[in-house]
Amino acid sequence: MQTANLLPLVLVLAVVAYLLAYSRSRAVAEPIGGIRNLKSLPFYYAARASLWCAIPALLVLAAWAGFEAKVIQAIVISSLPSELAPDSAGRASLLLSQISNIASGRLSPEFAPDGVVAAAELLETLRAQSKTFMTILVLLIAVLGASFAWTRVAPHVNAREKVEKTLLRIFFVCAAIAILTTLGIVFSVIMETFRFFQHIPFWDFITGTSWSPQMALRADQVGAEGAFGVIPLFTGTLLISVIALLVAVPTGLLSAIYLSEYASKRVRSVAKPLLEMLAGVPTVVYGFFAALTVAPFIREVAEAVGLAASSQSALAAGLVMGIMIIPFISSLSDDVINAVPQTMRDGSLALGATQSETMKKVIFPAALPGIMGGILLAASRAIGETMIVVMAAGLAANLTLNPLDTVTTVTVQIVTLLVGDQEFDSPKTLSAFALGMLLFVVTLLLNVIALKIVRKYREQYD
Structure with a gap:
């Protein structure tokens, strides 16, 4: 199953877990005199079940989607014969592009070496297996998380405190991601700026009154001084x-x-x-x-x-x-x-x-x-x-x-x-x-x- 289809399915399971936990909390409260005798309102038990269902499954889905391509590419490259093995990152990128085009049908395998064709078949197989395993694993984790939270619906469990702590951690992670993204952008720009000033003096850049960013491609080229x-x-x-x-x-x-x-x-x-x-x-x-x-x-x-x-x-x-x-x-x-x-x-x-x-x-x-x-x-x-x-x-x-x-x-x-x-x-x-x-x-x-x-x-x- 595609990631775009799996994500809504996980959210639907989270809604189902919410409804089941909500009904169970009310059922548990009836023999003890109503929901006023529960440690938390039914909403918090239901929200806890929904979080247990969605968060672990989404984390696994994100990790799988992030590392899937790199792992598959590494396996495909390692499967190539020694005479086709790339000797540089650029060569590896071109070879992977060719293999991917053959696997998707955009390029005919008739004009490619046998090793490349075999790698394209392996790539297609690994992608299909990866999607199957990802779907099974994500759905299994979602169901197990919802089941665990459903069994933890009990009068003595303070679900409100646990839900609020979980939400606090989620908010902290979101804030940290925003801050780290900003720092990453600034750091990358600073590093490339530092490389630029290794070629061009800082004061020439700040005080120069002429802007013509042309650089000579050859030593004897005329009129290309930047x-x-x-x-x-x-x-x-x-x-x-x-x-x-x-x-x-x-x-x-x-x-x-x-x-x-x-x-x-x-x-x-x-x-x-x-x-x-x-x-x-x-x-x-x-x-x-x-x-x-x-x-x-x-x-x-x-x-x-x-x-x-x-x-x-x-x-x-x-x-x-x-x-x-x-x-x-x-x-x-x-x-x-x-x-x-x-x-x-x-x-x-x-x-x-x-x-x-x-x-x-x-x-x-x-x-x-x-x-x-x-x-x-x-x-x-x-x-x-x-x-x-x-x-x-x-x-x-x-x-x-x-x-x-x-x-x-x-x-x-x-x-x-x-x-x-x-x-x-x-x-x-x-x-x-x-x-x-x-x-x-x-x-x-x-x-x-x-x-x-x-x-x-x-x-x-x-």
Whole structure:
């Protein structure tokens, strides 16, 4: 049975175990005067049985799915004749691909050696046996776990304590996985960044004003000397992000103030969902809008007033990106403003302040930490955007502050460097990891600043 079919079956068995344990707990409680004489409610006995059924079976299923392919591949490779045995990891990968294609029928066995054909037959047999054994083992463990928990339904068993401890361990494991995943990502990026700086000096990367990641393939090749200065990329990133924030911050903040303090309930019920729909539009749609509508319009307007404008410009990308991040600022600011206690509003109005003065002098300062957090979150979103920049601002790494020129960003260059077949020993490819690490540090600093702002002002209004 396939893993995708086995997983729902285990969940169904867990539901069955829940129902059986629930009915048994009520049956056990009847002779002793009802469920009030049980150590725990029937729900906890049923939940314990469900956990005993599902968790061990899912762990075995995950372990089997994780190691099955490697074990089978090792057995298949070891079964090859000595003259076909691969002498490198790359050769082994190609040979396994050929064997897999023959086993699946995508490649005819007529043009393959007999040893490879025999290995393909062995691969197909091992896969079928593995699925059979996995199905039997997982279902057996699920049934045994449910049976054990069912027999442990007794008045003196504190099932609530055991269920809560199990759930606490599950929550801890989930949190640990999230943390370890983050550390793994950061560690892998750091290692590749360190390899990049073994080829390119750190200060040349940080202070360089030219970005042209081209490396010579031959010693006599002309015109392929790379330049890895990051300043043009960060200049383009900041230019587009600033334009986007200049559009999004006033619009989003003022719309949040209107919706929370001045709009009627009917207007708010219609306008707020429509405004938040902007967050659900795919970025590629914004990119089409920027490339086909906004960029040509900006070029025509610029030419009409005698200015030179590129067909792809930072202004077009920034304007559309600003529209995209309006819901981030508007929705978060609206929630924060509504969270300000009503007593603060009432006190200000009772002292004779107008609604506008109350907004400026009381509500806005109290909501400032959350508003700043929303703005910095939107800034991080703008810095990490790729699709709009690719379609509306171009790929040229120009060091300019002119919003009518073509620029590029850090994220766009990361995508460009990692597209296609790349060799991960080349400084050109490794530079993508250095850019990613630098971008990670910048966004981390923005988050730290946001936390400091929130903590500083929250103490004054709590």
